[in-house]
Amino acid sequence: MPQYWTGIESTMKCPICKREVKIGDPEMPFCSERCRIIDLGNWASEKYVISTPARPDDLRAQEDDDAG
Numbered sequence: 001m002p003q004y005w006t007g008i009e010s011t012m013k014c015p016i017c018k019r020e021v022k023i024g025d026p027e028m029p030f031c032s033e034r035c036r037i038i039d040l041g042n043w044a045s046e047k048y049v050i051s052t053p054a055r056p057d058d059l060r061a062q063e064d065d066d067a068g
């Protein structure tokens with residue numbers, strides 16, 4: 001029995017509230033701007049955990065690979 005994709009779901013689940021999100025929604029993959037902001041907040045909160053000390057040593061020796 002061949003399996004055809006007859007029922008292609010045009011919706012996906014919002015990663016925040018697990019609600020259905022329509023494919024093509026401007027707020028994808030979130031169901032609404034609210035959930036998008038919540039997700040952004042989760043990322044922002046991680047910044048407090050991952051604190052990388054900014055070093056001024058950003059000097060890199062540039063090597064001219066002039067072959068030819």
Ligand SMILES: [Zn+2]
Nearest residue numbers: 014017031035
């Ligand atoms: Zn949502």
